[in-house]
Amino acid sequence: KAGVTQTPRYLIKTRGQQVTLSCSPISGHRSVSWYQQTPGQGLQFLFEYFSETQRNKGNFPGRFSGRQFSNSRSEMNVSTLELGDSALYLCASSLGPRGGIDTQYFGPGTRLTVL
């Protein structure tokens, strides 16, 4: 079974631009979570989707948004990019709607650099 895939793997953007990251979960998984990973802050939860509904949201500004499609694929969008948005963005999928309880399977991440 294929793992979680994220595209693109690397992105370079400039301040003020917007970016869309994509995540394809493991086949059969209906829950997708997004995390931001930085050296200083570690892993921070962005949001979780299950069956196209956002079930949980972290403490990020409204510039960060996401959505999930009927095939469970998910996208996250960051508008008006800031230098501090440079990070590794990780997507994780799990079978059910139990949030952090279910085992999460992570993709390799998208490395976003904002110049």
Added chain:
Amino acid sequence: AQSVTQLGSHVSVSEGALVLLRCNYSSSVPPYLFWYVQYPNQGLQLLLKYTSAATLVKGINGFEAEFKKSETSFHLTKPSAHMSDAAEYFCAVSPNAGNNRKLIWGLGTSLAVNP
């Protein structure tokens, strides 16, 4: 509010020596606890998780962790380190009930294994 503290951002051991990575948590409700490993340029992989069954949890690659409620700890151990164990290790906590069951992460411990 839940939190996770990983003592020691960097740990160095010799090949064949005991690995001990420390994790302490705070939670107002009985938690689920997790250890994940991240190899360079990869996503995170679940090592093991505690879900209120046996307090000694065995995971992959010879790792195990013991849940100690009185000490609010969930330290990760491996009797004999291998070079391939060099990676970043993350401890995480989630409540096992309620609606807000997102994972809260520690900042990680980087494990170096010396020949």
